[in-house]
Ligand SMILES: Cc1ncc(C[n+]2csc(CCOP(=O)(O)OP(=O)(O)O)c2C)c(N)n1
């Protein structure tokens with residue numbers, strides 16, 4: 001300011017702007033020893049109906065169950081039977097196989113876009129297992145694991161990804177923006193964090209009706225910077241809404257590290273403290289810890305004891321999407337150096353340690369799942385791939401804007417159909 | 431200002447007002463309250479939420495007494511977060527409720543825009559109708575109450591521009607009730623703007639004359655019971671052949687008074703619903719009169735008048751005997767002390783009428 005710059009005699013210190021910078025950039029050697037990794041089994045487990053304050057120490061800790069010894073430890077061990085564990089392992093492996101195939105399908109030009117969740121499978125699959133089947137899920141875009149855990153047919157997913165004529169969403173949504181009311185899986189929005197107040201509203205509605213369904217929502221750590229996050233947590237605590245906020249801290253938001261959402265100053269779980277909400281911080285690559293935390297929060301919500309914020313501490317092992325090249329902004333070593341391992345490997349090793357699984361079974365399962373994905377792709381491709389004519393009829397473009405088609409949309413629909421006839425006088429398959 | 435008796439009778443025949451019980455004189459606030467009361471009573475899924483709307487009954491008293499009558503889980507106060515209010519209403523709609531959020535002033539709807547535009551308005555489309563957002567966002571709008579730039583705006587064209595939203599604006603107590611009921615029963619998200627200048631009485635544009643109340647006006651005779659006025663249907667306020675005037679909200683009354691005092695035999699259409707628009711009524715009238723004037727309080731550039739003007743030109747060009755006139759607020763924020771210099775009052779409207787008749 002003009003009058004400030006003349007103020008030569010002032011001995012006030014010069015201000016400096018801090019712009020966060022990640023520790024490692026492309027080519028750097030990565031050392032993650034600064035990340036505090038807690039002892040598996042060492043974290044206390046408050047009662048589900050405890051005062052929110054009792055959870056506050058856990059917001060700066062890391063709930064872990066599976067140890068280096070591949071055994072389950074401590075009070076957060078959910079004591080799941082081997083059958084359930086194998087089910088979760090299978091679904092996580094299916095998610096990964098699906099991601100790999102669909103990524104390649106995008107590269108082969110069968111669709112425009114895809115997003116993997118590699119390394120984060122537990123945060124959706126195991127969390128969904130901890131919910132009741134009709135609890136309402138308000139996902140972000142990296143929760144394909146929730147759908148797979150609820151048994152959604154892969155062909156339905158692929159039809160959506162290909163925007164083909166069998167796509168239930170009529171080719172209207174970007175690939176992977178699924179929706180399934182039947183599976184209590186809300187429609188995915190491209191606008192980040194909007195699902196958070198919506199999940200709160202659903203939970204409030206359920207509570208106001210004396211229902212027993214709760215809501216669970218997922219959001220990336222980068223997106224917690226949106227105002228919707230604050231609105232949602234405020235409403236959730238004000239009305240003690242039965243809702244679970246899963247913050248997936250995978251360290252990156254496209255090319256921006258978590259520091260741009262505030263991670264240099266506080267954990268994401270610690271956001272809960274300011275709202276007086278229960279908060280848990282969990283090793284997101286530990287399937288048992290994820291399940292246990294989510295079940296704790298679900299039981300809490302169902303007992304009218306209030307909402308919970310869970311930070312799932314994990315790592316986005318691959319690029320943000322098919323449109324992203326992470327080697328342009330982060331070190332490739334990060335993935336291999338990540339101190340919390342891989343959720344699929346950890347659950348596999350745990351099952352082997354229990355004597356309930358083997359490397360051979362794992363290999364056979366992986367093969368079988370890949371076959372299943374390939375067969376589903378073949379099936380879906382009969383309905384077309386993106387841009388090859390097998391889409392929904394033109395008129396559907398104008399439907400569902402409103403319940404009934406108003407005159408102006410009817411006129412525009414006629415125009416679209418007329419244009420099509422001019423372009424293709426011989427006609428083309430719808 | 432009272433429309434011809436036949437028009438009112440016609441109205442009541444097209445609506446369901448016949449079986450709507452005893453009629454009572456109500457101002458627009460009471461009529462809105464009555465609509466909410468009827469809907470809360472008829473449908474357990476209707477709930478009201480908003481800042482100060484519960485115990486206190488709203489800063490304009492539109493929800494007075496409703497919390498006491500229907501309980502705190504159906505009529506409740508919210509945190510001061512328009513993003514939160516609209517956002518939770520989307521989630522409540524997904525559950526199966528029919529929320530009626532109130533935004534205290536239209537000027538404060540902006541923090542909730544993303545939830546309205548990207549979510550409520552798009553949910554039916556993006557989910558192929560698996561999920562919908564059947565909410566009615568009520569909000570007082572418009573100036574003329576010395577509210578300054580943050581309590582006076584008319585942002586309707588922001589919403590008419592959004593595919594998937596309906597926009598409704600009443601101009602009388604009778605219409606306010608019937609339209610609000612139709613909005614709440616509608617399965618799509620609706621923006622219901624309440625012209626706050628005429629909450630307590632019609633306004634002829636002469637701000638220096640004593641304020642009138644709704645007492646004694648036919649349009650303030652409102653049935654106690656449930657009745658609908660269909661969305662997408664304009665109201666012929668007055669028949670005439672000299673020109674067609676398209677208006678809504680407060681401006682309907684101002685236009686009516688100016689044409690009367692000038693002795694112009696204008697046909698006045700109160701649009702009532704901007705989206706979906708009653709294009710048939712507009713076309714029919716303009717074809718008959720050959721002249722068209724559009725009046726709104728909102729700023730001019732990209733205002734809803736631009737859309738109306740384009741539509742009339744596209745559809746009635748060969749019937750037009752003069753260029754279409756637009757009378758609007760100026761493209762400035764709504765000033766406080768110079769409120770009446772901003773407002774499209776009798777002088778601005780009168781000048782436009784003269785021009786339209788001259789051409
Ligand atoms: C409101 C909004 N702003 C920006 C974007 C563009 N965008 C899409 S994903 C993304 C990063 C989100 O990162 P994060 O929340 O950490 O989720 P992650 O991708 O890591 O799962 C951005 C900026 C968007 N989709 N919506």
Ligand SMILES: [Mg+2]
Nearest residue numbers: 220221252253
């Ligand atoms: Mg992230």
